Amino acid sequence: MASLSTTGYGTHRSECQNFPWVQHESFHNLECEGQEVVPRIHAKMEKGFFLSPDRSWTCYRRNYFSVTCSFELTPHIGNGRLCLNGQRVQAMGMKLTAAVDGQTGKGVELIQHTPKRDRGPKNAIPIIKISPTPPNGRPAESTLSPHGVYHVPMSSFHATGVPTGPHLPFQNARDDSQLPMPGQNIQHTFERVQFKSATANNGKRRASQQYFHLMVELWVDVREDETRKPKWVKIACAISDKVVVRGRSPSHYKAENQGGGSSSTGRGGSTGGYGGSSGGYGGMSRGSFSGAGYATGPGNTGGFRASQQYQSATSPEQGYSSSTGSSVAEIVDVKHPIEAEPSHDEDSAMQDFAGYQYIPTTLYDGTSVQGKGESPNSTAGGGQTVDKKVSIWDEYPEALPGTQWSMGNCNRFQGVESSRGYYPAFSTTGF
């Protein structure tokens, strides 16, 4: 009876981190001493997104989401000079952007808030200088293999100690009023990001649902040596799966799906958690065995009340504690993505049934199903969208044909996608 539907603000990282980044496109290849160098982008959704009942990645326009990104060059460049069409690469950086799905490919504005939120300025996302991930570095992600196996990288190099990498003259220059980030960053987390607007027709109408796509772009600065101003050129970008950006209160949506109107707290109410879905990878971790609620760990057994505590008694977990400041690329995060988290997230229960039907009563039962609610044709929305791949469930989306749409910036070849994450593989998708 909706007794304690807990607040569980969804957004557990475990969920978002499975956010699929299908598609990696390169516009230009770099070269070093005549040798071709292919960049590979890594991106990881840190928080903010969740999988809606119909298996569409969703987020609320009003909530923050974070994306960590990094990139590596293949082959790795020791200390050589990189060139882009003959122009010397002075620095490299990344930026997060978004575009509307569809043939139009209109750009969508993303904004970043300061922890002050309204009181502070809302800025567009700038290009943040980031250095390529060294061979033994730790990319933003690539820790989780498609099978849930967890690679333990030898994270033993000095984060700040400039690792071997290409020689980028202006990589440390603060031209763009960039954050005073000292030293080089191997990755950066764009935090407190929000979509400036929501997708049209958020499932509230029969009209087709509009989708957005997040894009992590890799840019290189090819300015003239004397120039003070950087001249950025986008050379590649990683595109995410389509996403729905809801613009209204979570509770508004929740009510429809679970009817669990649990006004736990007097006002804010934060109705049930929308953190459904345990996340891809076959949820081999928590859901598997009991799902219901007792996961290993916290004494919270059975108690869903756990709101959103991350407990994580399992491992050092995500070491990054962003918090203040824009937490400029915390290169030191030693996270153990392993899902061992005791997170008995409310997910196991609700998410599943959510994917299928809602069991007004004991939602705890549905858990056993945990794992996948295939039925590919999930009619994710209006269907007008050009693609209909929805099987991101059991498998890993890495090999998905990828969505199809042509966006203004990145377009064309989209299939290019073979190995996307896991650094040991340098297969650059032929580009």
Add this chain to the structure above:
DNA sequence: TTCGACACATATTG
């Protein structure tokens, strides 16, 4: 109907 801004509530952190 959607979006911005304000206000209030809860979570987290120190």
Add this chain to the structure above:
DNA sequence: CCAATATGTGTCGA
């Protein structure tokens, strides 16, 4: 335990 900060979300008004 409390205060300050950070973030989620209800709501109203444009």
